Amino acid sequence: xxxxxxxxxxxxxxxxxxxxxxxxxxxxxxxxxxxxxxxxxxxxxxxxxxxxxxxxxxxxxxxxxxxxxxxxxxxxxxxxxxxxxxxxxxxxxxxxxxxxxxxxxxxxxxxxxxxxxxxxxxxxxxxxxxxxxxxxxxxxxxxxxxxxxxxxxxxxxxxxxxxxxxxxxxxxxxxxxxxxxxxxxxxxxxxxxxxxxxxxxxxxxxxxxxxxxxxxxxxxxxxxxxxxxxxxxxxxxxxxx
Numbered sequence: 001x002x003x004x005x006x007x008x009x010x011x012x013x014x015x016x017x018x019x020x021x022x023x024x025x026x027x028x029x030x031x032x033x034x035x036x037x038x039x040x041x042x043x044x045x046x047x048x049x050x051x052x053x054x055x056x057x058x059x060x061x062x063x064x065x066x067x068x069x070x071x072x073x074x075x076x077x078x079x080x081x082x083x084x085x086x087x088x089x090x091x092x093x094x095x096x097x098x099x100x101x102x103x104x105x106x107x108x109x110x111x112x113x114x115x116x117x118x119x120x121x122x123x124x125x126x127x128x129x130x131x132x133x134x135x136x137x138x139x140x141x142x143x144x145x146x147x148x149x150x151x152x153x154x155x156x157x158x159x160x161x162x163x164x165x166x167x168x169x170x171x172x173x174x175x176x177x178x179x180x181x182x183x184x185x186x187x188x189x190x191x192x193x194x195x196x197x198x199x200x201x202x203x204x205x206x207x208x209x210x211x212x213x214x215x216x217x218x219x220x221x222x223x224x225x226x227x228x229x230x231x232x233x234x235x236x237x238x239x240x241x
Contacts, residue, residue, distance in 0.1 A: 002177045004110050004193065005185070009171040015113035017121045021128065022105050025153055028093040029101050038096070040065065044080055046149030047091035047136055051084035053144040062147075092132040094151040104153045110173070111164045112157070115227075118167060123230055131159020131223045138218020150212050155219035158201075162223030165194045166231075 032041045043062045051057055061077035068074075082090065095101040116124040135155020164171075169191035177186050198220055205213040 001179070002175050002188075002193070002196070004107065005174040005176055007110050007114070007168075007171055007173045007190065008187070009114050009168055009190075011113050011117035013117060015116045017124055018109060018112040018116050021112070021153075022108060025093050025095065025101060025105060025108075029095050029098075032094065037065070039063075040078060042094060042096065042149050042151055043078060045082055045087060045090045046094060046151045047087045047140075048080070048084070048149055049140040049143045049146040051080075051087065052137070052140045055084060057081065057084060058147065088133050088136055089129070091136065091149075091151045092129070092153050092156055095153070096151060100152060104157050107157045108153065108160065111160045114168060114171075115160050115163050118232075119230060127159070127163070127223075127226050127230065128156050130226055131162075131219050132156030134222035135159060135215040135219030138222070139212045139215035142214050150215070152212075154212070155215045158216045158219030159223030159226065161194055161197070162220040163227035165191060166224055166227050 032038045040063065048058065057080050059079070061079055063078045064075040065078065066073050067076045095104065112124075112128075115127070119127060132153065132155045135158055136150060139150060139155075169189065171190045172187045173190050173193045175186050175188045175193060177184050198217070201213050201216045201220070204211070205217065
């Protein structure tokens, strides 16, 4: 197993939008955990592949809570009301646990600040959402009839990692490596780190871990395509003074 700690790739300006996205994700998670029932919130607002594939909201109750009425408990059924297209956006800011949130935000900060620095804030924001939506749709394609909720910024972050591979393959990533009881820090070229990460996504895709691995793969390749489209063009000529 390996885990990124930081990269050696300084930016020329403060990555305000990356910071804002991290704050937004943390704020949504805090709301879920403190002011709402996490499972209910996810059930009501997460992306559901079946809804995207059929372009309509599930009408059947997706769960229930136990309420009290004059000391008599009763079931209050939960229904989804969110538009499938809105859920594509909402799901990008929802996480199932602190570790899920922490991992995504760490990767977002390490790789996202450089992509924001390169693209500029407006293009980076467009890139982020397109990568996240593209990753979600990649998952939907392989799970057309699934009613299992899908959440997390992983797809958008995977898109950022795909863009990083194209732009900064030779930048070094400080990586925590642990194999059983052996733990060390290693500086790894970004292209090695990212390609190994990608191979692991394919490797785990066939399992039943509850993680949308193919969304990670889809987001990664969407990010590669997007950065090629948005990549700054080199000047045709140089002015020599």
